[in-house]
Amino acid sequence: MIIDKKPIQRAVLPFILLMLCSSLIIAQNNPITVDQLAGQQNVITTAVPFLTITPDSRSAAMGDAGVAITPDANSIHWNASKLAFANKPVGFGISYAPWLRHIVPDVQLSYLSGYSKINENSAVGGSFRYFSLGNINFTDITGNPMGSFEPNEFAMDGFYATRLSENMSLAVSLRFIYSNLVGTRTGSGTSASPGIAGAGDVSWYYKNKLKKSNVPTEYAIGVAITNLGSKITYTNAQEADFIPMNLRFGTAWTFNIDEHNSFTATCDFNKLLVPTPAYRSQSNPDSIIYGRDPRVPVLQGAFQSFFDAPGGFKEEMAEFTVGIGAEYWYAKTFAIRAGYFNESDTKGQRKYLTFGIGLRYNVIGIDAAYLAPFQRSHPLQNQMRFSLLLDLDAFSKGVETKNGK
Numbered sequence: 001m002i003i004d005k006k007p008i009q010r011a012v013l014p015f016i017l018l019m020l021c022s023s024l025i026i027a028q029n030n031p032i033t034v035d036q037l038a039g040q041q042n043v044i045t046t047a048v049p050f051l052t053i054t055p056d057s058r059s060a061a062m063g064d065a066g067v068a069i070t071p072d073a074n075s076i077h078w079n080a081s082k083l084a085f086a087n088k089p090v091g092f093g094i095s096y097a098p099w100l101r102h103i104v105p106d107v108q109l110s111y112l113s114g115y116s117k118i119n120e121n122s123a124v125g126g127s128f129r130y131f132s133l134g135n136i137n138f139t140d141i142t143g144n145p146m147g148s149f150e151p152n153e154f155a156m157d158g159f160y161a162t163r164l165s166e167n168m169s170l171a172v173s174l175r176f177i178y179s180n181l182v183g184t185r186t187g188s189g190t191s192a193s194p195g196i197a198g199a200g201d202v203s204w205y206y207k208n209k210l211k212k213s214n215v216p217t218e219y220a221i222g223v224a225i226t227n228l229g230s231k232i233t234y235t236n237a238q239e240a241d242f243i244p245m246n247l248r249f250g251t252a253w254t255f256n257i258d259e260h261n262s263f264t265a266t267c268d269f270n271k272l273l274v275p276t277p278a279y280r281s282q283s284n285p286d287s288i289i290y291g292r293d294p295r296v297p298v299l300q301g302a303f304q305s306f307f308d309a310p311g312g313f314k315e316e317m318a319e320f321t322v323g324i325g326a327e328y329w330y331a332k333t334f335a336i337r338a339g340y341f342n343e344s345d346t347k348g349q350r351k352y353l354t355f356g357i358g359l360r361y362n363v364i365g366i367d368a369a370y371l372a373p374f375q376r377s378h379p380l381q382n383q384m385r386f387s388l389l390l391d392l393d394a395f396s397k398g399v400e401t402k403n404g405k
Contacts, residue, residue: 061356
């Protein structure tokens with residue numbers, strides 16, 4: 001049988017032309033591929049980023065890792081559930097960091113934290129974080145002085161932690177956030193005022209010992225979802241921004257070499273639970289070509305943050321930061337610490353080494369940390385932190401001993 005191919009060709013030809021035209025149109029509208037997007041700068045920004053700054057010197061010296069290391073008063077920032085396993089019934093911490101001192105002389109972060117065991121299995125406490133941005137001189141559009149102002153932000157929170165079993169604990173925290181960046185001002189038809197937001201944390205902790213090991217070994221796992229809360233605005237509700245909602249998880253392993261020597265290795269992973277900026281059409285900024293619209297409610301944004309990167313899975317993985325740290329203790333009195341922090345080149349490019357020391361004597365603990373970025377003239381160059389820990393229970397016991405009671 002002979003088949004006439006001309007009718008078939010005439011039927012297929014318009015379809016082929018339509019597909020070619022569609023491909024050309026798509027190529028024109030999408031001048032960049034997903035793989036290319038995954039290699040471009042696409043930093044996730046939020047309001048009140050001071051909430052993500054490591055406040056204490058111990059974790060700062062260990063590559064900004066602290067979700068699973070042994071508990072102290074500063075655990076409220078990292079993973080409050082650890083404090084259900086705190087060995088001391090009462091503890092306080094004070095930390096101070098002259099922030100970005102390589103660029104400006106008067107920006108600083110202060111942190112006060114404390115906890116108390118209410119019984120063998122539970123603990124309560126809170127913290128107060130204050131961030132001062134120094135003095136700023138305002139001018140109008142023509143450069144005329146409009147006065148000066150000292151922007152500041154603070155957050156205060158409280159937590160409750162309890163053991164779920166012999167090896168596991170859970171904690172919840174509530175946080176109030178206040179951000180006063182420009183005071184109360186009106187200009188260019190827009191009025192600005194301090195921003196206020198509320199947030200909460202949920203954290204989980206598990207610790208145990210290896211049963212078969214030549215060296216007594218303890219390991220721990222920690223998970224914390226922090227700053228899950230409302231958006232914040234300085235003008236109106238339509239201009240509200242996400243706060244730095246964050247997922248943190250990691251592990252820590254402690255090797256008790258002998259009576260006087262111990263070594264801890266830890267690793268933390270972090271991911272902002274905030275939508276990734278979408279890739280939009282250059283001719284029509286309202287048209288999203290890759291990614292998803294980031295202007296969504298809080299909970300939707302938190303879930304969306306796992307699959308909305310314009311560069312696909314490769315870019316999603318780039319949104320995780322990694323902190324690796326180590327700590328050596330001698331006689332539970334003197335510590336040496338070091339760490340490494342890594343952030344993808346396309347998400348902020350923070351890469352630095354950290355170093356620090358610690359000292360414990362009687363009722364007082366002192367820690368110091370130093371940050372050394374890989375990049376020259378980095379804003380965090382020569383960054384230092386200082387922390388003080390107080391064991392009030394040990395202090396009260398010392399007073400009783402002196403009094404002969």
